[in-house]
Amino acid sequence: MENCLELRRQNTFHTREISRCRMATSYSTCHLYPHGLSARAHLYRHGNPTGSAARYSEHVWSPLGSVRESSRNRVFQSVYKGGIILSCSPADKFVSLSFDEADDNWSNKDRDVSEHRLFSETGPSSTRNRESAFENVNNFLHVEDTPADSEENEYRSADGWLQFYNRGDSGSSVEEKSWWETEPVEEGNARPAALVGTQEREKDDSARFRIRNGREVYGERTYLVGIDCKGAGKRSLFSIKDSLQELGQLADTAGLVVVGSTYQKLVNPNPKTYIGIGKVAEIQAAIRAFEVETIIFDDELSPGQLRNLEKAFEGDVRVCDRTALILDIFNQRAATREARLQVELAQFEYQLPRLTRMWTHLERQAGGMVKGMGEKQIEVDKRILRTRISALKTQLESVRDHRQQYRDRRAAVPIPVVSLVGYTNAGKSTFLNRLSGANVLAEDRLFATLDPTTRRVQLSNGKECLFTDTVGFIQKLPTQLVAAFRATLEEITDSSLLVHVVDISHPMAQQQVSAVKSVLADLDVHHIPLLTVWNKIDKAEKPGKLRDEAAAVEDTICVSALTGEGIGSFDDAVQRKLKDLMVWVEVVIPYDQGDLISIIHRLGIVDEEAYIEQGTLIRAHVPLALSRKMSHLRQVPM
Numbered sequence: 001m002e003n004c005l006e007l008r009r010q011n012t013f014h015t016r017e018i019s020r021c022r023m024a025t026s027y028s029t030c031h032l033y034p035h036g037l038s039a040r041a042h043l044y045r046h047g048n049p050t051g052s053a054a055r056y057s058e059h060v061w062s063p064l065g066s067v068r069e070s071s072r073n074r075v076f077q078s079v080y081k082g083g084i085i086l087s088c089s090p091a092d093k094f095v096s097l098s099f100d101e102a103d104d105n106w107s108n109k110d111r112d113v114s115e116h117r118l119f120s121e122t123g124p125s126s127t128r129n130r131e132s133a134f135e136n137v138n139n140f141l142h143v144e145d146t147p148a149d150s151e152e153n154e155y156r157s158a159d160g161w162l163q164f165y166n167r168g169d170s171g172s173s174v175e176e177k178s179w180w181e182t183e184p185v186e187e188g189n190a191r192p193a194a195l196v197g198t199q200e201r202e203k204d205d206s207a208r209f210r211i212r213n214g215r216e217v218y219g220e221r222t223y224l225v226g227i228d229c230k231g232a233g234k235r236s237l238f239s240i241k242d243s244l245q246e247l248g249q250l251a252d253t254a255g256l257v258v259v260g261s262t263y264q265k266l267v268n269p270n271p272k273t274y275i276g277i278g279k280v281a282e283i284q285a286a287i288r289a290f291e292v293e294t295i296i297f298d299d300e301l302s303p304g305q306l307r308n309l310e311k312a313f314e315g316d317v318r319v320c321d322r323t324a325l326i327l328d329i330f331n332q333r334a335a336t337r338e339a340r341l342q343v344e345l346a347q348f349e350y351q352l353p354r355l356t357r358m359w360t361h362l363e364r365q366a367g368g369m370v371k372g373m374g375e376k377q378i379e380v381d382k383r384i385l386r387t388r389i390s391a392l393k394t395q396l397e398s399v400r401d402h403r404q405q406y407r408d409r410r411a412a413v414p415i416p417v418v419s420l421v422g423y424t425n426a427g428k429s430t431f432l433n434r435l436s437g438a439n440v441l442a443e444d445r446l447f448a449t450l451d452p453t454t455r456r457v458q459l460s461n462g463k464e465c466l467f468t469d470t471v472g473f474i475q476k477l478p479t480q481l482v483a484a485f486r487a488t489l490e491e492i493t494d495s496s497l498l499v500h501v502v503d504i505s506h507p508m509a510q511q512q513v514s515a516v517k518s519v520l521a522d523l524d525v526h527h528i529p530l531l532t533v534w535n536k537i538d539k540a541e542k543p544g545k546l547r548d549e550a551a552a553v554e555d556t557i558c559v560s561a562l563t564g565e566g567i568g569s570f571d572d573a574v575q576r577k578l579k580d581l582m583v584w585v586e587v588v589i590p591y592d593q594g595d596l597i598s599i600i601h602r603l604g605i606v607d608e609e610a611y612i613e614q615g616t617l618i619r620a621h622v623p624l625a626l627s628r629k630m631s632h633l634r635q636v637p638m
């Protein structure tokens with residue numbers, strides 16, 4: 001690949017800690033590993049010379065040009081303070097590109113690679129250009145091959161690797177001085193105002209770290225933007241304020257800190273910039289006033305809108321949309337291999353049409369020297385993404401084969417399966433825990449559950465059934481996600497009974513119910529009987545009124561998964577529903593198949609049992625699947 005630095009798979013290298021490096025700033029250790037197409041760096045700050053390291057920030061570079069989960073400014077700060085060395089290892093070679101403060105240029109210390117020329121040509125002469133040049137370096141990192149697919153540590157394995165460290169005082173090596181001996185480097189006067197602000201804020205930076213999904217994330221200052229669409233067919237179930245509030249909850253789940261929000265009333269979204277030009281200017285002022293680092297739009301932006309908005313905000317902030325945010329949360333949460341593959345697939349499919357944006361700035365800066373380069377790179381990147389997408393699909397197929405085998409095994413013992421479905425945060429997992437005594441993660445965050453968890457539950461009449469907890473739904477659910485999670489959602493289509501769990505204490509409960517119904521309609525499950533559970537009755541403002549309302553609606557039960565209220569009525573309702581689903585059979589079970597009799601007792605309702613010469617005569621109501629299994633035993637001898 002011409003003019004492009006390639007990182008190839010390096011199977012021998014599998015370590016999380018790649019380099020211990022000294023930073024002139026408060027960073028002291030940098031762990032860097034590539035993941036998929038992107039490279040991920042964890043910068044650690046040590047509390048004391050021997051003590052444990054606290055995650056300071058995480059930077060993700062990707063050929064898509066985005067730096068995620070941290071403020072980009074932080075990376076650039078390190079550039080100003082004594083230069084940066086970016087190293088990478090293609091196959092067995094070691095190449096390092098460094099930014100040299102003295103001659104104000106990027107250079108290649110170890111060997112002459114063609115990319116180096118490109119950096120020199122676009123080399124920074126001003127502070128602003130320096131930032132852009134650094135972005136170019138990020139954009140030149142490619143993982144050509146698909147990553148090593150280790151079972152448990154897929155995300156952590158390194159296929160190629162990068163090193164990123166600050167040189168600090170010239171001449172001293174990393175080994176010679178430890179981080180605590182480092183003198184602060186003089187700061188130049190040329191730093192832009194935004195960076196000064198960031199520097200000042202650094203004092204209370206430690207307060208900006210939050211624990212989310214088991215990791216420490218940097219709480220970026222986030223601003224939310226939505227539109228209230230009046231156009232035909234554009235009206236959403238949720239009012240714009242409620243939708244923005246939910247977006248804020250999603251942002252909080254991802255670890256971001258919402259500092260403000262705004263919306264605009266429009267007939268239709270602006271095809272170029274989603275919001276109007278005047279609103280863009282207003283948001284620019286808000287960015288300065290609130291020191292915003294990320295802007296999130298409430299709807300999925302088209303690739304063109306995203307590009308135009310990034311241009312309008314001049315790269316000062318990260319622009320992202322609801323879909324990217326949801327995908328990011330799913331990415332943080334994915335725990336099993338299947339969920340990780342599904343999320344990665346959804347993310348790549350989202351990124352594919354958006355690839356164009358990252359190369360445009362390159363052409364702009366580099367002028368004639370690399371004309372056409374951007375175009376070429378888009379093609380290369382698209383090819384890489386497509387290859388990765390098809391590899392992921394193949395891997396998913398094999399994972400799904402396992403799931404199918406599991407389902408087949410389950411079908412062999414025809415226990416009725418009851419699926420809990422509902423809006424995210426409705427209390428499905430808490431409810432399952434209450435019913436089964438299981439310990440499924442339940443927390444006050446959106447999308448706590450991504451993988452279906454199935455537990456055996458014994459009803460009060462002694463009958464057994466399986467309860468499955470599923471991924472929660474949300475309005476404006478990204479289509480890529482529904483497609484990627486289709487196999488997981490198919491668990492629902494296989495069930496005997498659906499239980500729709502509603503957070504009845506939520507002010508938007510009715511809208512959430514409608515959103516869930518529309519996803520269920522897409523899944524084509526109208527033939528499966530449904531029970532509705534109004535959960536969190538303990539929290540509702542007028543529980544008495546709700547109980548009366550529920551009594552008047554068919555198959556609706558008020559419960560509290562937290563206190564256990566209403567669980568008895570729910571149990572009765574499930575028994576009733578399951579009995580409705582049973583069929584009446586009359587069978588003679590040969591004496592050598594005694595285990596079948598115990599299955600009938602466990603799953604069905606036995607009306608009569610008698611011992612005759614050929615075996616045990618049973619008249620009972622049993623689940624349809626079980627009756628099918630016994631069809632050959634159904635004749636009653638004269």
Ligand SMILES: Nc1nc2c(ncn2[C@@H]2O[C@H](COP(=O)(O)OP(=O)(O)OP(=O)(O)O)[C@@H](O)[C@H]2O)c(=O)[nH]1
Nearest residue numbers: 425426427428429430442443447448449472561562
């Ligand atoms: N007061 C009250 N809180 C509840 C009740 N049921 C669940 N919660 C709380 O609601 C929050 C969400 O519960 P989860 O069980 O995680 O909800 P979920 O539907 O599984 O959510 P996702 O997995 O994100 O789709 C948790 O903080 C629970 O403690 C209830 O009956 N009463």
Ligand SMILES: [Mg+2]
Nearest residue numbers: 428429448449
């Ligand atoms: Mg859950």
